Amino acid sequence: MNKELLRKLPKIDELLKNESILKLLEENSRTLVLESLRESIEFYRNGILKGSVTSITTEGVIDLSSHLLKEKSKMHLRRVINGTGTVIHTNLGRSILSERAIENVIEVAVNYNNLEYEISKGKRGSRYSHIEDIIRRITGAEAAMVVNNNAAAIMLVLDTLAKEKEVIVSRGELVEIGGSFRIPDVMKFSGAKLVEVGTTNRTHLYDYENNITEETGVFLKVHTSNFKVMGFTEAVSLEEMVALGEKHNIPVVEDIGSGVLVDFSKYGFTYEPTVQASLAKGVDVVTFSGDKMLGGPQAGIIVGKKKFIDKMKKNQLTRALRVDKMTLAALEGTFKYYIDEKDAIENIPSLNMILMPAEQVKQKCNTLKRKLQSKIKDCTFKIDKGESMVGGGSMPTEKIPTYVIKVSNNRLSPETMEEKLRLGETSLVARVYDNELVLDGRTLFKRDFDEIVECFRKVLE
Numbered sequence: 001m002n003k004e005l006l007r008k009l010p011k012i013d014e015l016l017k018n019e020s021i022l023k024l025l026e027e028n029s030r031t032l033v034l035e036s037l038r039e040s041i042e043f044y045r046n047g048i049l050k051g052s053v054t055s056i057t058t059e060g061v062i063d064l065s066s067h068l069l070k071e072k073s074k075m076h077l078r079r080v081i082n083g084t085g086t087v088i089h090t091n092l093g094r095s096i097l098s099e100r101a102i103e104n105v106i107e108v109a110v111n112y113n114n115l116e117y118e119i120s121k122g123k124r125g126s127r128y129s130h131i132e133d134i135i136r137r138i139t140g141a142e143a144a145m146v147v148n149n150n151a152a153a154i155m156l157v158l159d160t161l162a163k164e165k166e167v168i169v170s171r172g173e174l175v176e177i178g179g180s181f182r183i184p185d186v187m188k189f190s191g192a193k194l195v196e197v198g199t200t201n202r203t204h205l206y207d208y209e210n211n212i213t214e215e216t217g218v219f220l221k222v223h224t225s226n227f228k229v230m231g232f233t234e235a236v237s238l239e240e241m242v243a244l245g246e247k248h249n250i251p252v253v254e255d256i257g258s259g260v261l262v263d264f265s266k267y268g269f270t271y272e273p274t275v276q277a278s279l280a281k282g283v284d285v286v287t288f289s290g291d292k293m294l295g296g297p298q299a300g301i302i303v304g305k306k307k308f309i310d311k312m313k314k315n316q317l318t319r320a321l322r323v324d325k326m327t328l329a330a331l332e333g334t335f336k337y338y339i340d341e342k343d344a345i346e347n348i349p350s351l352n353m354i355l356m357p358a359e360q361v362k363q364k365c366n367t368l369k370r371k372l373q374s375k376i377k378d379c380t381f382k383i384d385k386g387e388s389m390v391g392g393g394s395m396p397t398e399k400i401p402t403y404v405i406k407v408s409n410n411r412l413s414p415e416t417m418e419e420k421l422r423l424g425e426t427s428l429v430a431r432v433y434d435n436e437l438v439l440d441g442r443t444l445f446k447r448d449f450d451e452i453v454e455c456f457r458k459v460l461e
Contacts, residue, residue: 005048009041010058020062024069032072033065040065081448081455083430085402085440087353088392092429094291094298095392096349101296101333108329115325128313130328134335138261139275139286141303145313146290146331147321151186153287153300154255156321158190158218160312161251161285165217170203170235171196173222192217202234205244212248219245221254221283223273242282251284251308258394259288259301261338262345267355270398275303284308290327292392295348296334297327353442354390354400362403365441368449369405376456380408388442400442407437409460420459428455 015021015037024033040061047053080092088094097105108115118125128145135144147153158167167187174184174196187194193215197207208219219241238254245252256278265271272293278286285308290299300321302312312318323331337344345351365383372381386404407430409417414437421428421437431438444452 002048002051005053005056006045008056009045009048010061012037012041015058015062015065018058018062020066024066028069028073032069036065036069036072037061039068079426081426081428081452082443083428083439083452085386085388085404085431085438085442086391087388087443088292088350088390088394089443090392095295097297097330098295098334098337098348100336100347101330104329104333105326108325113325115328126313127322127325127328131332131335134332135301135303138335138338139303140279141286143306143309144301144303145309145318146323146328147300147302147318148323148327149298150255150257150287150289150300152321153302155186155190156300156312156315156317157253157285157287157302157308158187158192158220159317160315161253161308162217163191165192166195166213166215167192167218167220168195168197168208168211168216169220169222170198170207172198172200172203172235173220173224187220203236204234205236205240208236208241208244212250216248216250219250219252221252223254223256223258238278238281238283245284246282251305252282253285253287254278254283256286256288258292258392259290259294260394261294262341262351264354264395270395272395279303290331290334293350293390293394294334295344295350297330299323299327299331301331356442358385358401358403361441364444364446365403365405367446368439368441368444368452371449371453372405372407372456375453376460378409378411378460379456382406386438386440388440402440402442404441405439407439407456412460417459421455424455424458426451426455428452 012034016025021033021037043064044053044056044061048056082089082092084092086092107113114125115130116125116127117123118129131146132144135141135146147156169187184194195211195216197203197211221236221238221241238252241252244250256273256275258272260272260274261276263271263274275286275288283304285302285304287300287302288294290296290301294301302309334348337347345355362383369381369383372379382405384404384406386402388400388402390398390400407417408414412420414432414435417437418430418432421430431440439452
């Protein structure tokens, strides 16, 4: 029986003459078509030998190869629809770029550009010149530069200002960020020597002053943006630390983390320190991320006193950590909106979603619910109040009032629906809460509503 079935396996040469395969060859890479055919035949061969395949047809082999080809042709890094309500979702790519940022990226990606060329002088220029002026304007810094992420920014700052010197930092600020990356480990790679002072919950000014030695290179303050210590706590203010730094001629560096440029307390949120406020208080160097609260691409932004930034630009590490033309283009496009705060809130997706009034979210939910009810008949959809999250390690205690669509189905459990939606051709990521599938309208875009309906239709087929 096995031998008979094995003899029925079609040959590659024969399959390549089949009309369906000829059509696939017209639309796809020949290499991928051949790979898919070989894998399909191998699947049937192994099945026959194991006894799990008891019949075989040419059409079956072609159908499987077509499916394999489709999977091979997909991009691995691809679009996802975020129904979780977490705005800056680290696992889903953090901040979505604004239209101006995207347009700027496309413009420099498809054309030659002046990345390191001064058009006015006709000679080599610096890639940092394209964004330094706009960053300085927005933050009030004397100088600025950009590297590939905030961990790299901290490493470059400490390597430049405190290599083989001591860096004094509060024990309560030795945070771990996503992916088990820890501030002490980043410091170690910079060549700086960590000096922990104070305790987890209380650090005083004298803790810093009592640990100053001839080897002290930097006072480091790390904003604990991804957690909060509550209760019996004490921390040294920036003003106190700056005064101590000036007294002993020691630069003060602050890692502010998320890169907040808008005072969110004006919009009903808990106050989150801004980059501008830190610089105004006299901090020498501030580092922050580009793809969190700033709402731009992944980048580590360094701002502060010119004498320190100039040293960093000359550090040999800078070349290893530098950003490319696409990141610079996206950053410039993002920062341009911050010239007018209203423009930033309206046009930078992350800011817009965070600050979107709950009633506006409710309107989106109503629109989507009507579309779903008109096409999906065996599900129940109801709108209810909920809570969104900022995400990305930012504002961890902040709950944003929102509206959600709760979905239930008699045939499929919420967990099964969640899995099927996530694994669909277009991945729709929802969450399960209190035995219901939940879609948070805050992170859904109207442009995706028809596709969301189609996702549900395919799940319930």
